[in-house]
Amino acid sequence: MKVKESTYIKSNKPLFKKLVSELLKKYEYASVLVNDSMGKRYSVSKTGTNVAEDEIYTSRGYVVKVYDGGCYAEYSGNRISEEEISKIVTLVSEKLVNLGQGIEKSQYKVPEDEEVSFVKSTECEIDPEAFGDEAIVKKLTEIHKKGMAYDEKVLNCGARTEFQRYSKLFLSKNKDLEQNVMWTSAAVNINTKRGNEVKTAYDSGSIMGGMEMLNKLEDMVENTAKIAIELLDSEPIKPGEYECVCTPEVTGMIVHEAFGHGVEMDMFVKDRALAQKYIGEYVASPLVTMHDGNAVEQTATYFFDDEGTVSSDTVIIDKGILVAGISDLQSAMALGTTPTGNGRRESYRRKAYTRMTNTYFEPGTDKVEDMIASVKEGLLLEMPFSGMEDPKNWGIQCMVNYAREIKDGKFTGKIFSPIVLTGYVPDLLKSISMMSDEKSLGGAGFCGKGYKEWVKVSDGGPYIKAKIRLG
Amino acid sequence: MKRYIDILDKSNVGTYFVKETAAKSVELFFIKKKLDMRRMKDDDSAEITIYKDMEEDGKKFRGFATVNVNSTMSDEEIAEKIKSADYAASFVKNPFFEFAKATKSDKKVQESDLNKYELSEIADKFVEAFYSEDKDAHAFINSFELFVRENEVHMVSSEGTDVSYVKRSVWGEFVAQCKEPQDVETYKSFEYDSLALSDLKDLVKTTLKMTADRATATKMPKAGTYDVVLADSYVPEVLTYYAERAHVGYIYPGYSDFKVGDNVQGENVTGDKLNMKFGVSVPFDYEGIEMKERDFVKDGVLKTIHGNQRFSYYLGVEPIGTYNKIVMPAGTVSMADMFKKKCLYVVNFSDFQMDALDGHFAGEIRLAYYYDGNGNVECVTGGSVNGSIFEAQSELTFSSETQKLSKFEGPKACMFKNVAVAGE
Numbered sequence: 001m002k003v004k005e006s007t008y009i010k011s012n013k014p015l016f017k018k019l020v021s022e023l024l025k026k027y028e029y030a031s032v033l034v035n036d037s038m039g040k041r042y043s044v045s046k047t048g049t050n051v052a053e054d055e056i057y058t059s060r061g062y063v064v065k066v067y068d069g070g071c072y073a074e075y076s077g078n079r080i081s082e083e084e085i086s087k088i089v090t091l092v093s094e095k096l097v098n099l100g101q102g103i104e105k106s107q108y109k110v111p112e113d114e115e116v117s118f119v120k121s122t123e124c125e126i127d128p129e130a131f132g133d134e135a136i137v138k139k140l141t142e143i144h145k146k147g148m149a150y151d152e153k154v155l156n157c158g159a160r161t162e163f164q165r166y167s168k169l170f171l172s173k174n175k176d177l178e179q180n181v182m183w184t185s186a187a188v189n190i191n192t193k194r195g196n197e198v199k200t201a202y203d204s205g206s207i208m209g210g211m212e213m214l215n216k217l218e219d220m221v222e223n224t225a226k227i228a229i230e231l232l233d234s235e236p237i238k239p240g241e242y243e244c245v246c247t248p249e250v251t252g253m254i255v256h257e258a259f260g261h262g263v264e265m266d267m268f269v270k271d272r273a274l275a276q277k278y279i280g281e282y283v284a285s286p287l288v289t290m291h292d293g294n295a296v297e298q299t300a301t302y303f304f305d306d307e308g309t310v311s312s313d314t315v316i317i318d319k320g321i322l323v324a325g326i327s328d329l330q331s332a333m334a335l336g337t338t339p340t341g342n343g344r345r346e347s348y349r350r351k352a353y354t355r356m357t358n359t360y361f362e363p364g365t366d367k368v369e370d371m372i373a374s375v376k377e378g379l380l381l382e383m384p385f386s387g388m389e390d391p392k393n394w395g396i397q398c399m400v401n402y403a404r405e406i407k408d409g410k411f412t413g414k415i416f417s418p419i420v421l422t423g424y425v426p427d428l429l430k431s432i433s434m435m436s437d438e439k440s441l442g443g444a445g446f447c448g449k450g451y452k453e454w455v456k457v458s459d460g461g462p463y464i465k466a467k468i469r470l471g
Numbered sequence: 472m473k474r475y476i477d478i479l480d481k482s483n484v485g486t487y488f489v490k491e492t493a494a495k496s497v498e499l500f501f502i503k504k505k506l507d508m509r510r511m512k513d514d515d516s517a518e519i520t521i522y523k524d525m526e527e528d529g530k531k532f533r534g535f536a537t538v539n540v541n542s543t544m545s546d547e548e549i550a551e552k553i554k555s556a557d558y559a560a561s562f563v564k565n566p567f568f569e570f571a572k573a574t575k576s577d578k579k580v581q582e583s584d585l586n587k588y589e590l591s592e593i594a595d596k597f598v599e600a601f602y603s604e605d606k607d608a609h610a611f612i613n614s615f616e617l618f619v620r621e622n623e624v625h626m627v628s629s630e631g632t633d634v635s636y637v638k639r640s641v642w643g644e645f646v647a648q649c650k651e652p653q654d655v656e657t658y659k660s661f662e663y664d665s666l667a668l669s670d671l672k673d674l675v676k677t678t679l680k681m682t683a684d685r686a687t688a689t690k691m692p693k694a695g696t697y698d699v700v701l702a703d704s705y706v707p708e709v710l711t712y713y714a715e716r717a718h719v720g721y722i723y724p725g726y727s728d729f730k731v732g733d734n735v736q737g738e739n740v741t742g743d744k745l746n747m748k749f750g751v752s753v754p755f756d757y758e759g760i761e762m763k764e765r766d767f768v769k770d771g772v773l774k775t776i777h778g779n780q781r782f783s784y785y786l787g788v789e790p791i792g793t794y795n796k797i798v799m800p801a802g803t804v805s806m807a808d809m810f811k812k813k814c815l816y817v818v819n820f821s822d823f824q825m826d827a828l829d830g831h832f833a834g835e836i837r838l839a840y841y842y843d844g845n846g847n848v849e850c851v852t853g854g855s856v857n858g859s860i861f862e863a864q865s866e867l868t869f870s871s872e873t874q875k876l877s878k879f880e881g882p883k884a885c886m887f888k889n890v891a892v893a894g895e
Contacts, residue, residue, distance in 0.1 A: 008543075046724045047782070048565040052537035054518075060543055061514055071506065078514040078543050091511070099509040099591055100499055103598065106507040133536070133559040156724045191726065191828070196861055198726050198828040236857070239694050239893030270502055270614045272646065272656060330508075349512055351500065388822030388835075392656045395853065397821040397835035418826075420855045422835050422893060450644065450658060471833075471855040471893025 002121040003180040006036040006167035019085050020171045029067035029110045031172035035348045036060045039164030044140040046156040057164045061348040068097045071105040076349045108333050113174045120303040121180040124210035128163045131211040139214050150225035155193045161186035170308040183299040184213040185444040188220045190228040201228035204444035208297040234417035239471045243378030245371050248440045250381045252459035256359050257387030258396045258425045264354040265327035269334045273391040283322045284429035289362040290317035292326050298458035299443030300357035307343035314340045328354040346453045353449050361461030364435025371434045371465050373409035380404040394425035423469035436463035472625050478549050484557045486522035488628040497590040501615040516541045523560035534563030568784035571760050573631030579754045584666045585639040590619045600668035604675040610683040613648035632759040640664045647678045649686040657682040662877040685838040688850035692894040697815040699890040707879035708825050712860050715827035719778030736771045742866035744771035749794035756792030799881030802869025806884050813844035830860045854894030863887040
């Protein structure tokens with residue numbers, strides 16, 4: 001079924017149209033993005049059960065953007081009425097555009113405002129609101145109990161799911177865009193303990209859709225518990241360079257953190273990304289083709305971005321050659337390029353930046369078992385924990401929960417944890433020698449720009465084999 | 472707030488807690504010295520939590536669920552949300568707990584010299600101070616984002632809590648760049664709740680110097696174990712391990728065994744013993760509990776367990792709220808004396824994380840100074856630190872130099888003995 005429209009947006013659309021129209025009397029360009037979103041987070045663990053909406057998932061408001069002849073200014077608010085329209089127009093002209101008086105401003109052109117109008121919605125099989133809180137809590141409780149019962153070494157088993165249904169309206173002089181989107185993600189998290197040290201294993205999944213996701217969660221429990229117990233016998237790894245096979249989840253982290261952030265073109269505008277100097281050059285093995293955008297259905301698939309640019313599929317690396325970056329509207333204007341539909345906001349309360357959406361490597365032709373068998377002495381890296389971008393220097397900082405030792409093509413049973421990936425991004429990407437024949441993407445988490453601006457993304461790819469420096 | 476309470480009363484839901492936040496901000500975004508975007512924000516939202524008591528097989532439960540509302544919603548929409556929370560709470564069978572004692576108080580306006588000015592005036596002052604140190608073409612400011620915020624928080628419960636406060640703060644982040652001999656950058660963020668213009672100037676100045684030094688660094692540290700010195704925000708980051716392990720949310724599920732009276736650094740402490748107080752960063756925590764300065768760890772011995780009302784009740788401790796500010800006295804060893812011995816002083820990581828669950832602290836090194844113990848110092852970059860607080864905590868050395876951040880007041884630096892470093 002189609003995700004339903006927002007009645008708030010529908011009933012207030014004439015007011016927002018009037019607001020844009022009033023602003024256009026004073027400014028060459030004016031737009032408004034209206035957001036009405038609702039989402040819930042459910043969790044069941046030893047600490048109890050939680051059902052909550054929070055600000056990340058549930059918000060209602062708008063952001064007005066105006067062009068004052070050289071530069072842009074934005075006002076984020078949530079009150080709208082006939083009376084508020086004149087207040088907003090006055091605030092914009094008397095306060096907002098006067099901020100930073102006496103300071104030199106960047107000079108931009110007025111954006112192209114191509115005429116386009118549509119209403120589009122994604123699909124979901126099981127609407128979370130119809131499925132109901134009771135059924136969701138019941139299912140999560142079963143999963144929690146299953147995890148706790150797996151072994152007495154299990155200290156805690158947390159099962160969680162969250163969904164968001166958002167509706168957005170973008171209006172400018174020539175644009176009238178509406179979208180209704182729903183994503184759902186879920187995860188199971190298992191803790192075990194050795195002395196003071198608490199070990200954690202997790203598995204997660206995400207879809208463009210509803211509570212059909214919960215059926216997949218149940219299958220994750222046993223293997224996750226098994227890994228959490230195995231981690232109790234893990235050892236620290238000896239720092240050095242290793243031949244590694246990465247699971248699709250670890251591939252996704254490398255794609256996203258190590259490379260993806262570096263092709264966000266607002267970083268090009270600031271002269272903060274090394275990638276800018278490597279357009280047209282080999283930055284990866286010829287086996288590598290990388291995408292970002294709407295060619296897949298995952299948690300960051302949408303029809304237009306938060307600046308009213310229609311979304312697209314961007315090929316970033318084509319057979320090892322860096323061919324393009326991704327951009328928001330303002331960065332594209334600064335660079336003289338075409339915006340790719342990657343201008344995203346944490347919410348209507350925040351500025352838009354260039355952000356990734358669904359970012360992944362295309363699959364190769366190898367079988368996973370052949371990849372493992374080809375490793376003489378190396379590791380299988382599993383379960384990404386965290387990563388941080390370094391667009392300026394292409395330094396890698398990614399943390400992986402654990403690595404399984406491989407000798408002469410076979411697992412030895414030895415497990416190392418935690419694992420820090422380090423080194424130089426192109427060295428890693430150029431060393432990719434095998435890629436499996438299937439890809440998978442996951443989007444159970446959020447991505448920050450530096451340490452803030454959290455947006456939903458997904459990433460992934462196939463299994464890859466590469467040489468990686470570990471610490 | 473009155474509207475939400477009226478609707479709640481009409482809804483007959485019984486027990487509730489409402490936290491309403493009105494947020495205003497002025498935000499300026501710079502590329503180099505040019506203003507690239509101006510923003511203002513003015514909106515409101517509220518979290519309404521509905522509690523539901525149940526009994527099953529003689530066992531008492533107290534469930535709860537939270538919804539998010541705002542003033543743009545109609546009364547009917549808000550009532551519907553409340554109804555949905557009331558319904559959801561009936562499936563949340565958490566063991567019964569008592570609420571913390573209700574607090575009533577007049578609105579508290581956090582004392583600050585920021586209160587004398589309009590938000591836009593504060594922004595102007597910080598921008599002027601910030602760029603006053605950006606006067607070198609060699610190492611310069613690449614980009615800067617400034618957020619001047621005012622939050623008014625009002626919390627009301629059906630059990631009699633009625634507290635509110637207004638707090639202003641200035642948060643920012645910037646990137647310093649140096650192009651020669653290598654093109655490098657340094658990221659820094661800051662948060663002040665006063666007109667700390669000279670602190671900001673010092674931060675900009677030291678960050679620019681650090682960036683110029685990084686531009687000269689080409690070598691990785693040699694792989695091995697080092698006495699590692701961490702400074703600035705990395706010190707409180709490591710100390711969050713103790714605050715998290717002393718939180719009822721960690722103790723109740725068994726992630727932490729901390730008990731009042733425990734030697735949190737272990738039994739054989741040969742380095743500095745920890746002395747930490749919990750400081751007050753907001754007058755009331757998110758459950759409306761009044762915050763006050765408290766002894767946290769004294770001579771390495773845990774004095775206080777903190778956290779929310781539910782887990783506190785389960786553990787039988789007083790619900791005192793969740794603290795996120797640590798205050799410590801200065802150490803006894805100067806940083807100059809630390810650097811007389813062989814050590815690695817890491818001043819910048821690409822990212823640094825303290826994992827309170829497994830006790831590891833780790834990060835990739837952007838810039839470190841290697842002191843060889845013979846008076847020589849070398850800039851190094853790359854590689855990573857991978858330490859364990861369990862192994863390091865008995866031999867900590869805190870600096871006599873101090874720092875004052877929004878959520879930490881105490882030593883500027885700390886030395887950790889024998890930490891693994893990945894490198895060449």
